[in-house]
Amino acid sequence: MRGVEPRAEGRFAAALEILERLVAFDTVSAHSNLDLIDWVAAYLGRFGIATTRSSVFAGKANLFATIGPSERGGVLLSGHTDVVPVAGQDWTSDPFCLTERPGVVGDARLYGRGSADMKGFLALVLALVPEIVERPLAVPLHFAFTHDEETGCFGAPALIGALPTGVARPLFAIVGEPTSMQIATAQKGCAFFRTRIIGHDGHSSAPERGVNAIVAAAEIIAEIGRLHAEAKGRARPESGFDPPYTTLSVGTISGGTAVNIIARECAFEWDLRTLPDEDAAALKARIDRFIATDLLPRMRAGYNGASVETETIVAVPPLLAVSGSPAEALARRLTGINTTTTVSFASEAGLYQQAGIPAIVCGPGSIGVAHQPDEFITRAELAAGQEFLDRLIQWAATGG
DSSP, rough: TTOOOHHHHHHHHHHHHHHHHHHHOOBBSOOOOOOHHHHHHHHTTTTTTOEEEOSTTTTTTTTEESSOOSSSOOOOEEEEEEOOTTTTOSSSSSSOOOOEEEEEGGGGGGESTEEEEEEIHHHHHHHHHHHTTTTTTTTTEEEEEEEEOOSSSSSSHHHHHOOOOOGGOOOEEEOOOSSSSEEEEEEEEEEEEEEEEEEEEEEOOOOGGGOOOOHHHHHHHHHHHHHHHHHHTOOGGGGSSSSSSSEEEEEEEEEETTBBBBBOOEEEEEEEOOOTTOOHHHHHHHHHHHIIIIHHHHHHHHHHOOEEEEEEEEEEOOOOOOOOHHHHHHHHHHHHOOOOOESSSOHHHHHHHHHTTOOOOOSSGGGGHHHHHHEEEEHHHHHHHHHHHHHHHHHHHTOO
């Protein structure tokens, strides 16, 4: 932090302390995040900042707070508090203890689950508080910390539903997912499905006397593969996405009871990630139509009780690039970057946009290390995030 004013340097040190505390909370999505939320609420409370909570699941909570004039809209800084599991991953240090080690070209790395995705951003936001409560803000800053983003962006809708309305409603949102401080103005839509097949069991020596659920599942999976190949054939390199086409893939499958029994049941989960302007419902409808008009009649010819049911587990809307977006204009001003990018991972930005709040995705750290063992964020990446927020404070203090 050479050449940085003492106040900013002190804030950076505070952010590191806060990040250490946040990483120590085991907020894997399967666990409660309430200890972290309680800690953040108490921290903000020490500065006289009121917080409100919302929730979708028991033992979980979103937290919302506003600093600055409540009679006008402002900038919403949004991040999720949950992290992905560490079980089965080969970590070289305790994933819930922030550990600093040298990195390439001398840039220290801070290892810990969620350090990049996305507790580093939350720590930088919270470290702003002592300074911004001392100075009048002409434009308010809103903090939105959510639960269960990693499992399907389940918490954010409750927080969005409880946001202020009218003139106090946030003007735009910055979702601080790790983008290496690049401005992402578009993201793919994301949907997860679970398909369950019921056939008819029997002795495997006479396969035609039963209805094999695994064989039926294989036909559906092959159809999903054909749709993926079609989508790949429509690749649009100019879209900026990686890969530059809609994708369909199968992630899990289970079925059958023994090798010599015709499988009565099979279930598999599959994933659909659409380019923002492609119709996810139309693609799923093609799978449904194949099942209803082709596969299921053949299954029921052998057993009238055969069935295929597909359940939507997750549905996250895309973020659409919007010309003249005020969120993009502000991010360009704060970063000095004149280009934008896209992200293929899901985030809560599309939910804000769907609710009428322009949004972009921009935050410190690299998505390339997220969800992996030895996840890390570097000091330089955190410093870049702080510089962005420093400019945001100046902008908010002067009225935009």
